[in-house]
Amino acid sequence: MKTKALSAILLATTTLGGAAWAETTLTIESWRNDDLTLWQDQIIPAFEASNPGIKVKFTPSAPAEYNAVLNAKLDAGSAGDLITCRPFDTSLGLYQNGHLADLSDLDGMANFSDVAKSAWQTDDGAATFCVPMASVIHGFIYNKDAFAELGLSVPETEAEFFDVLEKIKEDGSYIPMAMGTNDQWEAATMGYNNIGPNYWKGEEGRLALLSGAQKLTDEAWVAPYRALARWGSYLGDGYEAQTYPDSQNLFTLGRAAIYPAGSWEITGFNAQADFEMGAFKPPVQNAGDKCYISDHTDIAIGLNAASPNAEAARTFLNWVGSEEFANIYANALPGFFSLSSFDVPMQDPLAQEFVSWRGECGSTIRSTYQILSRGTPNLENETWNASVQVIKGAESPEDAGKRLQDGLASWYDPQK
Known part of the structure; x- marks a missing residue:
């Protein structure tokens, strides 16, 4: 009886734990409203397939309104868990105001060079607050x-x-x-x-x-x-x-x-x-x-410092630093080139031509x-x-x- 009771408790605990984790939904803020279909049809399904306990919603704003909308949400405490980052001072200001978390210790950051990370770092390079996505x-x-x-x-x-x-x-x-x-x-x-x-x-x-x-x-x-x-x-x-x-x-x-x-x-x-x-x-x-x-370093993604789902968000951000994400993003959106250290083959001939210049010219x-x-x-x-x-x-x-x-x-x- 004790064994059966213990098994029942363990099963209940596992079930409840699984249910609680399954309810974790991450929301992404972005200005790239033209990418909505790409995220819904390719990126999010690929992540969720290998991370069944986490759901992701991509909720973009109009590009011209993004900064104002995002700042208003951050101030009100209603912003999403993940923040799409513009390069340099705009995102640096968010970090300095306490809105973006320091991601320097994120495992996925090892897949990016110092140049790739420079657009989302403090001036002294001590803190990196967004995972680079594309240039x-x-x-x-x-x-x-x-x-x-x-x-x-x-x-x-x-x-x-x-x-x-x-x-x-x-x-x-x-x-x-x-x-x-x-x-x-x-x-x-x-x-x-x-x-x-x-x-x-x-x-x-x-x-x-x-x-x-x-x-x-x-x-x-x-x-x-x-x-x-x-x-x-x-x-x-x-x-x-x-x-x-x-x-x-x-x-x-x-x-x-x-x-x-x-x-x-x-x-x-x-x-x-x-x-x-x-x-x-x-x-x-x-x-x-x-x-x-x-x-030009163009787009990255960071963690809302006030997110109640930081652990799940860091799981997603580590995946953004992966070879799988780099291949999906760069080929689904030709012309936005991976900033990672992985060799990402381009399928689009025009994109192939642009990215080939990296091997010929100084960037x-x-x-x-x-x-x-x-x-x-x-x-x-x-x-x-x-x-x-x-x-x-x-x-x-x-x-x-x-x-x-x-x-x-x-x-x-x-x-x-």
Whole structure:
């Protein structure tokens, strides 16, 4: 009888324990509302299959509203267990305000390099508070049909790049490049910080700017503006009023031959364009020069420090650091490249082309994202404006460099 009673107690305990654990539901906050189907159909089922005691809900907000919505939820104590992290200062602020937990001791963190983790660490690297998920790579996407029709070769140098643009313009069948300046950010993100690393030598220049060893008036930082100043002739009539969606449509409808791009466009372009696409990396200044690409740390995920389900959440975060997650995410969302140390084969040919540049070129991140946009004037926003003004011919490259340098020096001690 005692044995039967003990067995009954153990069974009840196990059943209750299992039931309690089965009721653990993790909620993920994110701005990537376009990823909802991916999470529901692929990522979450894969995790739940190997972790049957944990359920996961993906509850995104509109991208433009995410920061405000998330902060309001965190302040009210109603935010989800897992927080999708933007890079650098936005997430650093959440950590400093006690909203994100320190994940430095998470086993899965061993699968990421210091560079991969840098966007979600304190300035001294002592604490890491989000598990890196993906980066995006900058370059140019082009219409292969248009290039074949016009007998064009993929440019490798700056001179070849402008020669290709001139030939497309002379033919008149296509707008040479689809990019507008109405929304401003594209001019800096797909313009200045796309081509710029080849001039300032990637991380070497970016870190020199942080230390004060280089200034925005130096040739390496002004020269990309000189190149941008030539772009205006090739962007088509009315580019000044052209929005980001306008540019996407011009390219996918086959009206433009080249699109200054981030790899995040791949999925949408694959769905919308009915022509074959290729990609080429930012042209170097001279044949034989070492190339550099913007391989920008873009998205990660962290633990709400107030989550009542921290143990289950850490189980999920360890899985995000796994090879299984890296393969699912990178291939379900081509153009968002794994930051893990695993070798993740790409199935999409355009994604394969972008990620292959990692083996050829030095990688860096956007020059304005770490530390340099904490003050007023904000260097990121000022770079948007300067890039637009230079393309439109309203400001000289030299004047743009001086304006940005003066603004940075007004609040950033290493540049004073």
